Amino acid sequence: MNTPLHGSAKWLRLVAIGGALAALAGTFAYAGGWLGAPALTPQRIIDTFEAQAGHHPGYRKNHAKGLCVAGRFLSSGQAASLSTARVFSQAEVPVIGRFAIGGANPFAPDTAVPTRSLALDLRSDDGQTWRTGMNNPPVLAVSTAQGFYDQVLANTPDPATGKPDPARQQAFFAAHPETAAWRRWAASYTPSDSFASTAYHSINAFVLVDARGNAQPVRWQLVPQAPFQPLPAQVDDKQFLQHDLQRRLAHGPLRWTLRLTLAEAGDAVDDPAQQWPAERRSIDAGTLQIERVDGPEQGACRDLNFDPLILPSGIKASADPILAARSAAYAVSFDRRSRETLHSGAKP
Incomplete structure (x- = not known):
């Protein structure tokens, strides 16, 4: 097993993070058409989310707890010079954005889930839209369909504890x-x-295309200008x-x-589990400026996919x-929560 973890604290932290990301991985895998098991369908995956976190009509089926923000x-x-996308030249x-934590429970304590995300909708003056969903891990755990399937199985909660079995997860990592x-x-x-x-990463690679048609693969990250301070050991506020x-x-x-x-x-352009060398050239394309909260799930981001x-x-x-799998999974979640909101009149 490469890069073994030492110490129970590190192992428990890895298990917690792995559990939080496992459901997301499972959705990606099936929605991309990768899993052939007839019992594993998008419907079943979403039902599993809700069985574990409770049924919450109208909410996203992952990263359910979040709040809308707005800025520039x-x-x-x-x-x-690398891309004709107007967003890189418009002043x-x-x-419109959304901060969230991972998981399907919109009422989970903010600090109970290690995964954090930031999704953005940028609309330039040429009428085009750029949407990006970023997470705090810089890479995914695995890079193949079989790997996703194995991860889903490894992170299935033990009925006796309600949590993934560390031994089963350790076996997954070894394999x-x-x-x-x-x-x-x-x-x-x-x-x-x-x-x-918090820093947020695209994880997947994309390709910038310039005016001559030249292509440049990139990954991006949002680097915070706020100074880092660790999360307090004890947090009582569920909305911290x-x-x-x-x-x-x-x-x-x-x-x-x-x-x-x-x-x-x-460089591994098509493999989100592989990091690129730290010495790769980077460009600071601009500054994201968040200016106001637009209402927890009540603002403009609520109905954005x-x-x-x-x-x-x-x-x-x-x-x-x-990438194709993420797109398909988001569509399934958006369709279900939209129908739930319409039929129930829910206003999450």
Whole structure:
């Protein structure tokens, strides 16, 4: 097993993070058409989410707990030579966003789930839209359909404890050495005390296309400008991250630098489990400026499907099969919660 973890604390943290991401992995795998087992359908996967977290009509089926925000993207102009996407040359682009935690329970304590996400909708003045969903891990655990299936099985809760079996998870990692990069991240991960001081990653690669048709694969991340502080050991407020964000925004905008990392020949463009070398060239494409909370699930982001394949001209999907799977999974979740809201009159 590559890169073994040492110490019970590290192992327990890895198990917790793995459990939080497992349901997401399972949805990706089937929605992409990868799993052939007839009993494993998108309907069954979503039913499983709800069986574990409770039925919450109208909410997203993963990253269910979140809040809407709004702001602007301020382009630096540095990426305009790499992509014709107007977002990289327009001085200011309006943004609708959503901060969330992982999982299907919209009432979970903010600090109970290690996975954090930030989804954005950017609409440039040429009428085009760019949507991106980012998470705090820089990579996924696995890179193949069989790996996703194995991870789903490994993270099935034990009926006796309600939690994944650590021995079963350890066996999964031993059988899947491609998880090494993710395991290194999980072992060293220390959660920050705020959405504002968390970095968010595209995980998947995309392709920038310039005016001459030249293609440049990239991954991106949002690097927080707020200083890092670790999450307190004891947190009693179930809305800790949301309340913190509201307090910070009451004093002024929050900012992240959009950093594009440029792939070179030989880099794993189509494998989200593989990290790229740290020395790869990067470009700071601009600043995301979040200015206000737009209402927990009541604002403009509530009815947005943050499908990562909604891309403007000048940005294309890579051949990473996970991208198509994410798009399909988001569509299933969006369709179900939309129908639930319509039929029940729910206003999550």
